[in-house]
Amino acid sequence: MVELNDEGLYGYGQLCTVLRARYCDPRIRAVTKTDGLTWKVKEILQHVLTLTK
Numbered sequence: 001m002v003e004l005n006d007e008g009l010y011g012y013g014q015l016c017t018v019l020r021a022r023y024c025d026p027r028i029r030a031v032t033k034t035d036g037l038t039w040k041v042k043e044i045l046q047h048v049l050t051l052t053k
Contacts, residue, residue, distance in 0.1 A: 001030045002044055 003013030007030065012020060016030035031047040033039060 001028060002039060002047075003030055003032050004034070004036075004039070005032060006034055007032050 001013060001016040001019065003015055005013050007013060008017060011030075013030035013032045016028055020026070020028045029051060031044065031051070033043070
């Protein structure tokens with residue numbers, strides 16, 4: 001889940017937290033960014049690659 005907000009109390013973004021609670025699936029993970037700039041495809045790919053290692 002790619003989000004433009006803070007990781008929050010539990011270390012996940014807001015929508016990611018809702019989805020994890022709804023579907024009880026720990027594989028749902030958040031990639032968050034809080035600098036106010038839009039995501040670049042390169043940034044998303046870098047985060048995904050680090051999560052899959």
